[in-house]
Amino acid sequence: MSIKDCGHHKDKKKKIIKRVLIGLGIFTALVLLIFLITWAILQPKKPRFVLQDATIYGFNVSAPVLLSSNFQVTVSARNPNSKIGIYYDKLDVFATYHSQQITYFTIIQPTYQGHKDTNIWSPFVYGTNVPVAPYNGVALSQDQSNGAISLVIKINGRVRWKVGSFISRRYHLHVTCPAYIPFGNKNSGIAGVVTGVKYQLAQKCSVSV
Incomplete structure (x- = not known):
């Protein structure tokens, strides 16, 4: 039983x-x-980034193909969503030339962006005696003597979406901002870097999440 x-x-x-x-x-x-x-x-939308301006404080190519640079960029980020907030976690800003990184990473502090809000950051991007590929060194010297250079400012990091009290997992954020920066006016005899000048760029960036 x-x-x-x-x-x-x-x-x-x-x-x-x-x-x-x-x-x-x-x-x-x-x-x-x-x-x-x-x-x-x-219908969540990706944030919109714009590279507003760049201020050059130093740019020098020396042997054996070493680059020292120091400039400040202003980047704006807008949240186009009316009901979704965005957490920006650990954003790293750096510059590349012909797909090669030429500066160190500069960290933008984590922040929260509310609905339809806009954040503006002005980080310094720099590098001291950064080795570059020989062919890039030649191209950099040529661009410098011509009075302008085409760089790409990149921002890599992670974002989280906030809907009400719900917060999503982290997603990778990749921002690419083309930057055509004039260094001087070779036609007037002023070639090379003119330091302390702010160049207005107003360049839209591509964003992938």
């Missing part, structure tokens, strides 16, 4: 566990469905 009761209790426990698991599965599926529907209705 006791053996039969024990078996009955085991079967009952298995049924309860099975029902609980099924219930949890249904609940999880409903929560996920509600989130997806909400996400589709809100």
Whole structure:
């Protein structure tokens, strides 16, 4: 009699566990469905970045193909969403030339951006005796003597989306801003770097998340 009761209790426990698991599965599926529907209705948009200006404080190519540079850039980021906030986590700013990194990473402090808000950052981007590829060294020297250079300002980091009290997982953020920076006017005899001059760029950046 006791053996039969024990078996009955085991079967009952298995049924309860099975029902609980099924219930949890249904609940999880409903929560996920509600989130997806909400996400589709809100239609989240990527932040919009603009490279506003650049101020040159130093730019020098020396042997054996070493680059020392120091400039300040102004970047604006706008959240185009009316119901979604954005957390910017650990943003790194740096410059590249012909796909080669030529400055160190400059960190922008983490921040939260509300609905339709705009943030403006003005980080210094610099590098001291940074080795560059020989062919890039020649091109840099030529561009410097010509009075202008084409750089790319990049921002890499992570973002999180905030909808109500819900905060998403982290997503990788990649921002690419072309920057054509004039150094001087070779036609007037002023070639090379003119320091302390702010060049207005107003260049839209490409953003991928």
